[in-house]
Amino acid sequence: MSELGLNTISFAGHAASSAQFRALYAEGMSLVEETAGYLDGQGRAASKVLPRMASVLYAAESMRLTTRLMQMASWLLLQRAVNNGEMSRDQVLAEKNKVRLDGFNVDRTAPGWSDLPESFRDLVERSLRLQNRVALLDREIYRPTEAPIVPDNQNSVKAQLTLLQTAFGNN
Secondary structure, X not given: OHHHOOOOOOHHHHHOOOHHHHHHHHHXXXXXXXXXXXXXXXXXXXHOOOOHHHHHHHHHHHHHHHHHHHHHHHHHHHHHHHHOXXXXXXXXXXXXXXXXXXXXXXXXXXXXXXXXXXXXXXXXXXXXXXXXXXXHHHHHHHOOOOOOOOOOOOOHXXXXXXXXXXXHOXX
């Protein structure tokens, strides 16, 4: 692109190594710790008194929550390794393929959802918001390179006329 005189700046790349990333990293790791503490303590006690349907849903959602958080933590650790120069971008790309930042959605209309403890539902909602932010940053940083941008100084009408002449001949 430099031969065309086009200079692009990757704002996502800069954001990934900025104070904003460090805050996202801290928030993600804090949520992992908070969730682990909740599931081992207050959540375990609360799950024992839930109605049957909510109890089954709690078990399924806690597994999804844990998986979602572990996937995000893996991505955050990989990105931190790149930022610290511990891994190359290519190494991270190879490892990143093992990380899923999509899916793990929640059906808030599932039977028993409203019976789940408020604090548990709050952890789920916070993890989903964090997942969306991490997935957005991931797409911005690691999206495939796009086709070169054609400079705007080419006369588009002339280009269309040339295409028509090519298609229908010079009659």
